Amino acid sequence: MEKYPGKKNIAVFISGRGSNLKSLIKYSNKRKSLIKIVLVISNNPEAHGLKYAKKSKIKSFGIKFKSKLYFENQSLKLLKKYDVNILCLAGFMKILSGNFIKKFSNPILNIHPSLLPKYKGLNTHERAIKNKDKFSGASIHKVTQKLDSGKIILQKKIKILKNDNLITLKKKVLKIEHEIYPKAIEKFLTNL
Ligand code: GRF
Numbered sequence: 235m236e237k238y239p240g241k242k243n244i245a246v247f248i249s250g251r252g253s254n255l256k257s258l259i260k261y262s263n264k265r266k267s268l269i270k271i272v273l274v275i276s277n278n279p280e281a282h283g284l285k286y287a288k289k290s291k292i293k294s295f296g297i298k299f300k301s302k303l304y305f306e307n308q309s310l311k312l313l314k315k316y317d318v319n320i321l322c323l324a325g326f327m328k329i330l331s332g333n334f335i336k337k338f339s340n341p342i343l344n345i346h347p348s349l350l351p352k353y354k355g356l357n358t359h360e361r362a363i364k365n366k367d368k369f370s371g372a373s374i375h376k377v378t379q380k381l382d383s384g385k386i387i388l389q390k391k392i393k394i395l396k397n398d399n400l401i402t403l404k405k406k407v408l409k410i411e412h413e414i415y416p417k418a419i420e421k422f423l424t425n426l
Pocket of ligand 1: 248249250251252253254255283324325326345346347408411
């Protein structure tokens, strides 16, 4: 029997550039992908990433972050309307409330630019360089009420070389982010 019947409806939350959204759109357009992106929401109506959604004719909304409650209530209505099964945070720079996580009730995934549990929160690359770490990487994890602490679904490691700096490290990690987010979604869905 097919373990995974039909495609899951995915929503992606972004805040800016949207390169991870772009990689998820590319994956979703593959015939064998397990997902269909039905909704993109940005807390910043000017986010560059919204252009990728428009180009691919995906419903997209810029919802001003007048307050967390306002943003979350508007988003919850849309998540319901578009029958979203999984919410993927991709460069979404706001912290969702426990109330939102409870109310949505379906899985929420996030991509984080470090080898969690190392460097939760912001400025991960700065901290890795400052500490002279030998490795960095990216993690996809489930979102829970505790910041960057939910179950890790997939991680990939890269070496930090002696001549790496903030710019080169960011670039290297971003490259693997684009690679592992689609893979993590596949892994998550086939292990449901
Ligand atoms: C990524 O590095 C993501 O991990 C971090 O913010 C960056 C967003 O990039 N949280 P983009 O908007 O997906 O291009």
